[in-house]
Amino acid sequence: MTAVAASDLERTGTGPTINASRMERSERSFARKIVIPAFAVAIIVTQIPFLATIYYSFQNWDLARPEARSFAWFHNYAAVVTNGAFLPALLNTVVIVGSSVIVSLVLGLLLAMLLDRKFPGRAVARTLLITPFLVMPAASALIWKWSLLDANVGMINWAFGLVHIPPVAWNTDFPGMTVVFVLTWQYTPFMMLILLAGLQSQSGEMLEAAQVDGAGPLRIFRTMTLPHLRTYAELAILLGTVLMVQVFDPVNIMTGGAGHSKTLSYLLYERAFIGQQVGEAAAYGVVTVIVTIAVATVALRTLFRVFTEEGGGGR
Amino acid sequence: MFGNRWLSRALRSRPGFRRVGMRQTGRHRAALVAGVGAASLMLTVSGCAGFGNLGNQPGVTTITLASVNNPQMQDLATLLPEFEKAHPDIKVNVIMMEENDLRNATTKDVATRGGQYDVMTVGAYEVPMWGRNGWLTDLTAKAKADPSYDVDDFFKPVQQSVSYDNKIYAAPFYGESSFLMYRKDLFQKAGLTMPAHPTWQQVAQLAAKLKDPSQDRAGICLRGKPGWGEQFAPLTTVVNTFGGQWYNMSWDAQVNKPGFSNAVNFYVNTIKQSGERDPASFGFTECLNLFQQGRAAMWYDATSAAGTLETKGSPVAGKVGYVSAPVVKTKESGWLWTWNLAINSLSKHQQADWEFVKWATSKQYEQLVGQQLGWARVPPGTRQSLYANPQYQQASSAFAGLTAQTLRSVDPTHPGVDPQPWTGIQFVGIPEFQDVGNQTSQQIANTFSGGESVADALDKGQQIAQIAGDTQKREAGK
Numbered sequence: 001m002t003a004v005a006a007s008d009l010e011r012t013g014t015g016p017t018i019n020a021s022r023m024e025r026s027e028r029s030f031a032r033k034i035v036i037p038a039f040a041v042a043i044i045v046t047q048i049p050f051l052a053t054i055y056y057s058f059q060n061w062d063l064a065r066p067e068a069r070s071f072a073w074f075h076n077y078a079a080v081v082t083n084g085a086f087l088p089a090l091l092n093t094v095v096i097v098g099s100s101v102i103v104s105l106v107l108g109l110l111l112a113m114l115l116d117r118k119f120p121g122r123a124v125a126r127t128l129l130i131t132p133f134l135v136m137p138a139a140s141a142l143i144w145k146w147s148l149l150d151a152n153v154g155m156i157n158w159a160f161g162l163v164h165i166p167p168v169a170w171n172t173d174f175p176g177m178t179v180v181f182v183l184t185w186q187y188t189p190f191m192m193l194i195l196l197a198g199l200q201s202q203s204g205e206m207l208e209a210a211q212v213d214g215a216g217p218l219r220i221f222r223t224m225t226l227p228h229l230r231t232y233a234e235l236a237i238l239l240g241t242v243l244m245v246q247v248f249d250p251v252n253i254m255t256g257g258a259g260h261s262k263t264l265s266y267l268l269y270e271r272a273f274i275g276q277q278v279g280e281a282a283a284y285g286v287v288t289v290i291v292t293i294a295v296a297t298v299a300l301r302t303l304f305r306v307f308t309e310e311g312g313g314g315r
Numbered sequence: 316m317f318g319n320r321w322l323s324r325a326l327r328s329r330p331g332f333r334r335v336g337m338r339q340t341g342r343h344r345a346a347l348v349a350g351v352g353a354a355s356l357m358l359t360v361s362g363c364a365g366f367g368n369l370g371n372q373p374g375v376t377t378i379t380l381a382s383v384n385n386p387q388m389q390d391l392a393t394l395l396p397e398f399e400k401a402h403p404d405i406k407v408n409v410i411m412m413e414e415n416d417l418r419n420a421t422t423k424d425v426a427t428r429g430g431q432y433d434v435m436t437v438g439a440y441e442v443p444m445w446g447r448n449g450w451l452t453d454l455t456a457k458a459k460a461d462p463s464y465d466v467d468d469f470f471k472p473v474q475q476s477v478s479y480d481n482k483i484y485a486a487p488f489y490g491e492s493s494f495l496m497y498r499k500d501l502f503q504k505a506g507l508t509m510p511a512h513p514t515w516q517q518v519a520q521l522a523a524k525l526k527d528p529s530q531d532r533a534g535i536c537l538r539g540k541p542g543w544g545e546q547f548a549p550l551t552t553v554v555n556t557f558g559g560q561w562y563n564m565s566w567d568a569q570v571n572k573p574g575f576s577n578a579v580n581f582y583v584n585t586i587k588q589s590g591e592r593d594p595a596s597f598g599f600t601e602c603l604n605l606f607q608q609g610r611a612a613m614w615y616d617a618t619s620a621a622g623t624l625e626t627k628g629s630p631v632a633g634k635v636g637y638v639s640a641p642v643v644k645t646k647e648s649g650w651l652w653t654w655n656l657a658i659n660s661l662s663k664h665q666q667a668d669w670e671f672v673k674w675a676t677s678k679q680y681e682q683l684v685g686q687q688l689g690w691a692r693v694p695p696g697t698r699q700s701l702y703a704n705p706q707y708q709q710a711s712s713a714f715a716g717l718t719a720q721t722l723r724s725v726d727p728t729h730p731g732v733d734p735q736p737w738t739g740i741q742f743v744g745i746p747e748f749q750d751v752g753n754q755t756s757q758q759i760a761n762t763f764s765g766g767e768s769v770a771d772a773l774d775k776g777q778q779i780a781q782i783a784g785d786t787q788k789r790e791a792g793k
Binding site for chain 1: 539
């Protein structure tokens with residue numbers, strides 16, 4: 001019945017098509033004009049700092065000798081390539097951020113599934129679970145350093161002691177892993193929130209129908225819930241990666257950049273504020289952006305459905 | 316200015332508000348809030364007006380002081396009204412900053428000839444470099460002209476640390492060295508004695524005997540956290556006394572040479588055998604915490620730590636002994652750090668600046684702090700006369716004598732076995748040292764876990780250091 005009604009409407013709508021398309025076109029150009037100011041602000045706010053960074057990256061600018069500023073040609077870029085700090089830092093960043101994203105996504109999914117059920121005290125549990133995301137990054141690094149990972153009085157080593165495992169010097173022996181701990185702890189609630197939104201947008205009727213059709217809970221999860229969650233998970237991964245790549249506080253507070261904990265953002269900080277080479281730091285920044293754009297273009301186009309299917313709708 | 320007079324009246328009337336106390340009505344509270352709001356507004360306005368000498372009363376000179384935010388400088392800021400009472404024609408604007416921010420802000424200001432700050436707290440690391448560049452005013456004549464200022468009362472090494480080419484470029488405000496702290500009670504229990512002038516080998520043996528994993532106690536705490544001012548402050552003094560150095564007289568890096576590498580091997584092995592458990596995350600604060608909790612039998616660090624260890628309520632107060640920094644091939648191996656007040660050579664009112672600097676680094680200022688805030692809070696480590704003062708001796712008996720002795724005997728111009736082309740003990744007086752020290756210390760931190768050998772770490776350090784050495788060679792050749 002409804003299908004017939006719809007096609008009826010379509011057929012009757014053929015008359016004023018030309019008129020409608022003209023209206024639509026003027027509406028579109030009007031919409032574009034409205035967007036221009038916001039677009040201009042966006043360009044100014046995001047692109048001018050980037051252009052300034054590119055300019056700095058071609059400057060000889062040493063904060064300790066600020067009187068000797070000059071044009072450096074590609075000297076800073078040559079330094080990025082030759083001093084051998086960039087690739088290890090890139091690798092460290094990929095490992096630290098990659099493992100943090102994966103672990104926090106899995107943990108976030110588990111917690112989201114639990115919170116999706118109705119139980120007394122759910123609101124309290126949800127608030128408690130979100131807390132780590134609300135703690136300031138520097139504070140959470142300090143909590144981990146002093147209360148959890150401390151080699152003498154830390155809770156983790158205390159727990160190890162109960163089962164007769166000798167205490168572990170976390171920051172000395174596993175500097176990269178401690179950063180992953182803090183990041184995972186901090187971002188699991190973030191992943192959980194996005195996935196929980198996904199779970200709650202699932203239609204209950206459909207799940208019930210599947211149940212009636214005889215699908216077990218595992219099968220429902222695998223064939224219905226997971227595919228439904230895919231775009232949510234993609235969004236969580238994307239945003240989580242963007243946020244975590246900026247990690248700085250745990251590295252600075254816990255390991256000081258020792259071992260495999262020196263990420264790109266920490267390397268940049270070191271070049272700019274300890275090495276005091278603004279030009280070189282800017283060159284690192286530009287190279288990082290180029291690498292990120294290259295990776296993001298490939299990854300977003302091929303792996304992420306968010307950008308291929310559902311995007312592009314609307315006008 | 317109106318704003319300041321109003322503010323000082325508001326501040327003076329503060330106890331009155333407090334007396335109202337619990338009975339404070341809503342109306343009062345609203346008035347208080349409004350008052351605080353107005354006061355902060357005034358503060359902002361007067362702060363802006365003071366900038367660049369605009370809007371001042373005629374005849375009043377405003378000095379802008381960029382200061383590090385350590386406790387001693389905060390005390391100075393609270394005592395400023397005393398200075399302004401004695402010098403009604405000078406007003407001091409203080410801008411407090413955290414150490415690294417201060418370093419960046421002042422470096423930028425003096426190097427670009429901005430002239431934003433008249434007086435600055437400058438560390439021992441920068442004073443000789445900036446003096447050489449002509450960025451600071453030569454204070455030699457002014458300081459010597461006034462006999463009551465008594466410039467020779469400053470410890471000689473402290474005076475050297477603020478001099479370049481025999482000219483004094485800053486007035487010392489605070490000074491510290493390093494020494495070895497140990498738990499007298501634990502030594503007694505173990506039947507061990509600490510020599511008055513221990514060698515590092517003796518210290519390592521003692522540490523091995525005193526460590527006690529069952530009590531969760533390290534034999535010694537030594538900084539391992541990466542950073543030129545963290546790990547390399549104590550480690551460079553060890554390098555000096557082992558006969559190593561960062562650079563020789565012709566700026567060739569010596570980082571993977573025997574003296575340096577013996578010292579680093581010794582340091583790393585001592586930590587591994589009897590040091591703290593997680594060395595890569597242990598700096599000054601962490602060691603202080605560990606030692607204060609009774610989880611370390613010895614600690615080699617700044618003389619300023621003693622004040623915290625001996626304060627009331629500290630679990631180890633009265634149980635700590637102090638001996639000079641351990642040595643190997645040199646007679647002394649303590650470090651030397653000073654915070655100093657220096658005058659920007661571009662400042663337009665040099666005489667007023669000097670009046671303030673003189674006041675803040677005078678014997679009278681020490682008296683003032685002693686009387687108003689307590690003798691334990693007098694900025695230590697600059698004037699010999701302070702250590703002869705019975706009131707100060709009483710307030711700091713456990714460590715004052717040794718601090719003075721160390722500060723008298725260290726040599727910032729020649730701390731190691733071989734001569735060096737810069738002034739400074741635990742650092743190299745070149746702008747690149749922050750970077751060189753930081754990167755090398757990260758390499759060394761990797762060796763604690765055994766992931767990297769000390770030899771490999773120092774080879775990398777050598778490369779890093781030589782780049783900076785080449786810059787020095789180029790500049791010397793110019």
